[in-house]
Each structure stands twice: as C-alpha cells, then as structure tokens.
Amino acid sequence: MDYITQGFKEAIKLLISLDKEVFKIVSLSILVSTSATVFASLISIPLGVYFGIKRFKGKRMFSRITYTMMSVPSVVVGLVVAIILSRRGPFGQFDLLYTKKAMIIAQTLLVMPLVFGLTYGLAKSRGDIIERVAFTLGANKFHTVTLIIRELKIDILVNIATAFSRAISEVGAVMIVGGNIKGYTRVITTTISMMNSMGDYPMAIALGLVLILISFVIHSIIYSYSQED
Amino acid sequence: MDYITQGFKEAIKLLISLDKEVFKIVSLSILVSTSATVFASLISIPLGVYFGIKRFKGKRMFSRITYTMMSVPSVVVGLVVAIILSRRGPFGQFDLLYTKKAMIIAQTLLVMPLVFGLTYGLAKSRGDIIERVAFTLGANKFHTVTLIIRELKIDILVNIATAFSRAISEVGAVMIVGGNIKGYTRVITTTISMMNSMGDYPMAIALGLVLILISFVIHSIIYSYSQED
C-alpha cells in the first residue's frame, strides 16, 4: 500500500531532480507519440470526414470494419511492423527495427485507424447537415471536407487528444519495435513495464504519474483552446 | 513476411481445430472483458450522463481530469490493483491476486473512466437540449438521466463497444494482475505477448487475428442493433 504513497514521493522527486535519464525517456515518449499523432491526423482526419459523409454501397460493412480496426491490439501492430522492418523483412535494408523511426511508424499505424474511426463517426453523425448546406451553396468535395473540419474543430481536437493519449500510454507496439534500449528507444511505458518486472514498484508508479501528468497538460491545452470558441 | 500469410493459415487452423487450450484462452478473454465492460457500464453510464448535464463550479477542471483519466495506461492500473490485492495489501485476505476475479477488477477499473468519459462528453454536447425539454416537462434527475440514456442509446452502445475493445485488446493490466498462468489466467493478449517473446510469430499473429475477429463480431452485433432504430 505504501508503494503508492512512496510512488507519489518518487514522482515528485523525479520531476524536481530533472534527472537526465528520466528527462531523456520522457522527451522521447513525447517526441514519438506527438510525431505519430501528427502524421496519423494529417492523413486520417480528411479521409475520415470524406468517407463519413460519402454515400456508397457497403457503407455499413465499412463502418463495422472501421470500428473494428480502431481496436486492433497494439501488440499485433507492433508485431506486424517488426516483421516488416526486420532484417529478413521487405524493408530490412533500411535497418529500422529498434530505432525511434520504427516506433514512430508503429504508433502512426496504431493511431491512424483510431483517428480515422473517431472522425468518421463524428462526420457521419454530425457532418450530414453541414454537407447538405455546403452542397446547396455550391461547395465541391474539397470545400465540404475543410468546412466540416472547421465546424467540428472542437470535437476533432478532442479526438486528436484521445489519439495522443492512446499513443503515449500504449506499451505493446513500442516495446516490440523499439526494444526498450537504454538511451535509444526507452520510453515511459516500456520503463514502467521493465520496472514492474524488476519489482521496483515506487519508480513504476512515479513514471505512471508523470505520464498521467503529460496527458493532463495536453488535454488542458486543447480544452482551453476549445473554450475560446 | 510469410509470417503473416503463415499467421493467417494458423488462425484458420486454430479456429477450425477448436483446440481445447486455445478455446479456453479465447473464452476467458471474452469472459473477463465482457464482465469488466458490463460492470463499468452499469456504474459509469448513469454517472457520466449525470455529471455531463449537471452544471457545477469547477466543471472545466472536472472535464480535463475526466479526459485525462480516460487514458491512464493499463500498466499503471494493473500495478495499483496488484498492490492493493496483494497478500500484504488491504484486501490480501481474499487471495485475489493472480485470479480471474483480479483480472475483472483491473479491467473494470481500466474501462470505467473510459466509459465515464465518453458518456460524459456525449451528454455534455448532446444531452443539454434533452435535459432542457425534460426539465420543462417536470422530469426529476432520475427521469432526466434515463431519458438521455434512451435518446442517445445508439451512441452509448458504440461507446460500450469501444470499451469492450479496449479491454479485450489491452495487455498491461491482465498481465500484471493475472500473471499469464496457464489454464487459469492466460488470455489472448498475454499469450500473444508471450508468443512474441518466444519468437513464435505465426501463432502470435493467428491469435491477433482471432482477437480482431471477436471485436468485429461485437461491433457488428451492436451496429445491426442500432440500425433497427
């Protein structure tokens, strides 16, 4: 039980000490998850809106598959990316496995369906009326998609925050493709999971708290931005 | 690369063979995640609606914390539950650690904030008008909450599906509190992660596909139900 209080104390110590190694781990976590979220959003948001408002045959089936893909386990994504990037795999010559780039690729693939699915669902339920209005005012597909993104800005921002949180808190994919190599690919969650298997509970909880804090800051930024509206 | 095709083949074989051990693993996964989702939903949906429509001081702060809690990493939840249920912990006498019950408890705690947050956000953005109408018709708090749940039924169902998917695809919490004990607490994701460390890729991918299939079935059921409306 006192692990938890001890964890709090350690967390505060960690944050104050600005220990170089911890700093490296935390900043790598942020770097990897931010890059992945940005790449995934750039691709998935316009596509999600586009397919959300588009009427086409088999849209029901498409919806089901979309929602299913949102929950592909991170270990599976990690595994597939690892196989593709490994020396024996098709992209073996780039020597990407167990690097930061591999982690960004894996997390991008992990959150792409999430961002797509969330945007798709949003556009499907609330984009319809906007699309109708845009259509009657003479907007083409491109205008319509950008209009809907602007109109649903707040909800889309919340979705992006959700994706970021998913990325930074997942361990399966980064562990498999990153390998938790000290100084290279060690991020918060892989450290937590290592600390846990080493029985160092207070440190694991401390890092967990740091992670929650990062999430909180991101949500606060987005939330205060959305309040301006 | 052919791991992936091999994985497909293995997956089909697995599903056809109805191997007793695999069957046990899959059914335990479903049991644990379904129970957790049901418990979490029973608690979090009414509360989420209630707080979503309630006006109170500090609601902004409350929102930020809520959204943050939605993304608490599963390893942290697992760790905290493990500490509390451990023999030395406050609930030690019940001997719950490394049992199915512990896994259900951990996953319930993991998805409770998720269901709460999703319902809260939904009620906040779309429950307002319903609450106003209910208020003017003389509804009390209880009537209002049940009315909103009924009106937003479809979206709430989708949220429940999301929570189930999160539960069944996470590995951090079940690994720590369940321990991946063969025949007792071994579920799909802990098996995948073990297979991956053992280098048994085709089997890991096969189980990943089984997991995706389960998610697909759940989403299809909910989707077809929501279409009746």
Add this chain to the structure above:
Amino acid sequence: TPKTEEPVEPDVSKDVEETLDTPEVGEPTEPKKPIILSTTTSTQDSGLLDYLLPIFTEETGIEVKVIAVGTGKALQMGIDGEADVLLVHAKPDELQFVEDGHGTKRNDVMYNDFILVGPMDDPLNLKENYPGDILEGLKLMKENEFTFVSRGDDSGTHKKELGIWKEAGIEPAGAWYMDAGAGMGDVLKIANEKQGYTITDRATYLSMRDVLDLDIVTEGDENLLNQYGVIPVDPEKNDNINGEGALEFYNWMISDHGQDLIGGFGLEEYGQPLFFPNAN
C-alpha cells in the same frame, strides 16, 4: 555442447525427515490447495515447466500456478509473500534471501549453461580464437567497442552477465553496450537486428534458432554455468502462504524422480538435455 558430468546420483538420505509422505509414482491423491510458483521466464519459455508440472500435479494432487517473471521480481515476490515457492537462478541473492529469513531453506536443483551468440560471420573471430573462453571474448568486445546487447532487466541472466564482466575486469559502458531492459527472447531479436553479440541461455536460443541469424560463438566456459535453486517461502509471512504445498514441491524437485525427469527434458526435441539436474 558444454562439457558437463552425467547427472549426479542423488543422495537418498538427504532431507528424508522433511519428506512428507511423498506419494508413490502414478498414485493420484485428493486435490489440495494449489501453490504459486514464482520463477524466471526461461523455465517457462523453454517448456520445462509445461513438461514437469503436469506430472507433479498428477502425483501429488497439488496444482501449480506459475508466475514467470525476472529473477529480481521473483525474489521480490518471495519477500512480499506473494509466492509460495521460488525456482530462480541468482545464487548469491538466493543465499542472502534465505539468510534474511524470507525463505526456510534453499537447494540446488539443476543448472543449464549460457552461451555467447553473435553474427553468423563472427566479425571478431571469437569462434576461431576463443571458442571456450568467454573472458577473452568480452575483452575483445570492449577493445573493438563492438555491439553487445545486455538484458539490463535485473534478471538472473542479467546478474550472471554482469558477474562475468566483473570477472573479466571490465566495466561495460558506452554506446556499443546496449542495455535492452527486456526479456531473453526480445534481447536475442535485438542482437539479431543490430548484428551484435549477446549472452543467452541455451534453451531460449535453441527454441528461437530458426528465426535468428545468430550463431553460437563461445560455450562451455566454467563462468557460463547457471545454477538454479528452489526455495520455499517463509510460511510465517502471511496466512495465505501454502507452506506445506511449497515443501512438497521442494522435495519433489530434488527427489530422484524429479531429478530424472529434469535430466530427460529436451532430449527428444534437441538431442541434448537443456537442464542438468544437480540437487545435493
């Protein structure tokens, strides 16, 4: 293959007074309270436990729940009273564990051996120059600053590896020394991708050989032997500990019968034993 003696004839007189009516082989008994065995991933991943435990359960009526973790965590679980019995490999720590009163006693059970594996083309030519001398190999590694992947997870294997570096008089550090903080299988895969060297237990390497482009470079050195011990956790720690079951497991593992079974494991699949029984 490592140079090892035949499995030692166990001394029957040992521990007789503590052997609680060990049942005859094959005679099923009433189910008893299960025990929690905390052990290292290598015993689980090699398949040893899948092979041994069903036999143990059938013979004693005690079910065994295995929690496979690093040795560090396994010992911690013992200290916390979360496990009933431990099967681990970090002898100095184990002795300390018993001395501190966390365990009632400890006995050697078996050993396996570690090997140094590296790229197929063996860039340091260790296989040619030092096929049986790990210390010289590590010195060369350090001189050339050649990539070496370490478990770095406080596991028994990690502790063993650090012990060997110390023996060689080297402080391993620098960009060439990768601290992976991961399990054995993962570390082998990392070494494979980075085309570096690593120290691994033979069982894990053999079971993953097909997916790796790594070869055995050094083996058979005294320093590479890896001793496993069994320790029943002090039953006084809390009311939930199954002290009797733990003792029964302890005795079974070091009994002739248990030792024979251990010695026979892996013969069929790999043509060589993976663990060498040596209870005394």
Add this chain to the structure above:
Amino acid sequence: MEITIENLERYYGDRRVLYIEKMEIEKGKITAITGPNGCGKTTLLNIIAGLDREFSGVIKYDGKYLNRETVDKMTIVFQKPYLFRRTVFENIEYPLRIRGINKVNRKPLVVDLAKGLEIENLMGKKAHLLSGGESQKVALARALVFKPELLLLDEPTSNIDPDAINTLEREILKFNKETECTVLIVTHNMEQAKRLGNRIIELSYN
C-alpha cells in the same frame, strides 16, 4: 399562476438583450407578446421557464420565487421544438408517465388531445422524422397533456398551415377556459395576438 417581474436584465457579454422594469402576467389569462426579431422574446420565456438563470432582477410566481413545485406546474413549447426519438404517442404520454399516472389512465388523455389537435394519424410515427408543422403540433400536445398552470408558447404556429392554425387556437382557448391556465404566447402575427390575447404586450429593443 400569476407572474410578477421587476427590473429584469439579461446580458450576453456586454450587450443587454433584455430589460423589463415591471411586468405583470395575470392569472388565468392569455397574454400575447410581440416585438421585432432579436428583441428578447425567447430570452424572456426561457428565463420565466427557469431554463436561464443568468439574469438579474426579481421574478415571482404566485408571489414566491421559483421552486420545484412551480417548475412541475409550468411548461414551455420551444420555437424549434425538440421531440424524443420515439413515437408521437410516447412523446405526448411522457409527462404523464413521469408523473406516475398508470398506463390505462394515460391513454385516453393522450387520445383526446390528439383528436382535438387533429393529429391522431401521426400517433404511431417516429417523432423525430415529422415535418416542421407536424412537430409543432406534437410539441403543443405534449405540453398540454399534463394540464400545466402556466403555459409558455414561443411562436407555436409559425410553421402551421392556416386551417390547422384555427384548430390550434381553438384548442388553446378551450384549454385556457377549462383549466384556468395562464398562457403566455409569443407571436409575430398581430391578428393571432388579437384573437388569442386578453392583453398584448409589445417588447422593443433595449
């Protein structure tokens, strides 16, 4: 129910959108409110209904401040009605159901009202798919069914066809007479204000 308003002010940001120094709404009478777009009519109705509490000033209902009982006895029909995603019957029945009136007794009340407003043919339809005018009629029915003592109507016939307007006005008058309910109706139609109102109040910009 009698309503007295004093020094009522409502701001949105810096802009005062409503100011009423003094207003009395007589019990049991129909008061019509008119005024140009954006003068604050909807704002006033929302405030009286208890939906908007960010005003300053004093409003009293039968001499008392707003309380739970008052809320139970009054209702409002919005300018843009919101109907539940259920059948029209279930929509109209809802206020009775939450008041614990049992099923057998609910039905005749709903059916009677539907006859009066000539919407029997809509009863089985999903309410959220109705046309603009149909929705307004159903929203009115849902408000009348539990016999409130104060009825607030925000342009309730704006999308209704001329024949149906006659029907609705007749029903509103009948309801007012039978139950002695106080009615406050916002309308842009001066003819309608004159036909229905015992008194007409004209709001203007503040």
Add this chain to the structure above:
Amino acid sequence: MEITIENLERYYGDRRVLYIEKMEIEKGKITAITGPNGCGKTTLLNIIAGLDREFSGVIKYDGKYLNRETVDKMTIVFQKPYLFRRTVFENIEYPLRIRGINKVNRKPLVVDLAKGLEIENLMGKKAHLLSGGESQKVALARALVFKPELLLLDEPTSNIDPDAINTLEREILKFNKETECTVLIVTHNMEQAKRLGNRIIELSYN
C-alpha cells in the same frame, strides 16, 4: 432556370408522401407553393435541390438532368436554417469564397446585401447564437449573395416580425427582377403567396 417535373413520387417506407403528375416552374418567375402540413412541400424542395435522390420520376432543369453546373447555380434556404459556427459576415461570404472571388470584391457584395435585409448590425456576431428570426435573415442573405439562377425558399419568413417581412419580400422581389432568377417559395401565408407569387400552386395530400 426552368424546371419540369413528371410523375414524381417519393415514398417513406410504404407511405407515398409526394406525388406530382406534372408541374412546370416558369423561368424568371416567382412560384408560391402552399398546402397543409405534411403534404410534402419540404420533400419537394429537397428533391429539386438535389438533396434527396430517392424518388422516382423525371425532373429537368432547362431541359437537362441535374448536373454539377445546375447544382452550382441553385440554392435552398431550409425551414430550420443551419448557420456555420462563424460570424454572420463569414457565413454570408462563404459561397463567394468557395467560388474563388477575392476578398476585396467579396466585401461590398456582402455589405450591400446586409443593408438591403437590414442586418448590418449582426455582421460581427457568431451566427449560431442568433435568434430564430435573425437566423432566417442571415440564411436568406447567404443564399442571395452568389446570385443563383434558381432559389428555393422553405417558409423563409415564418419567424420574422411583420416589418422585417416587408423588407424581405421587397428584397426577394427586387432580386427576382434584377437577376431574372427563378424563385420557388413555400409559405403558409396566403397573403404572402399572393403578394410574391406570379403563380400559386396548392399541394394536397397524396
């Protein structure tokens, strides 16, 4: 734009909500459509606007089937207008912006129109917070600004106050005259239909 309709049918489930054997809408004229609630007026307008394609029958625009160019040249003002979550100015300017008209040229067009409809005072406000009548005026302005050749209006003055109705009608007439735009207006107000319509079509239930 001239519109010819033949054998138009629209079903919701089993129910036929609209049937028009033949109808011609004359080019450059204002046609008023009236009819009881639920007779299918909104349905008809949505179909002509190209928003609802699940009908059977033939509709031609200047003798041709609906195509991208036709869509660009017509617009509809909904019964319940939807305005973008931006300022009123940005709402009205939107159709010009997507047509690639540059900023300098857009402004006078928007300002002129706002003057005509007497909504200059609303220009800087957030459109989604406007009152019912204000929204309708802005929606009309947004429709007129790009000078469509076919204008479909679904009860555009239902929430507008009497003075403003005069203003709006005057502007609609002026617009029709100046641009020779074809106008189709649905209204429940027979007086308005007579004031505006070169021709009045009365729909009835099917």
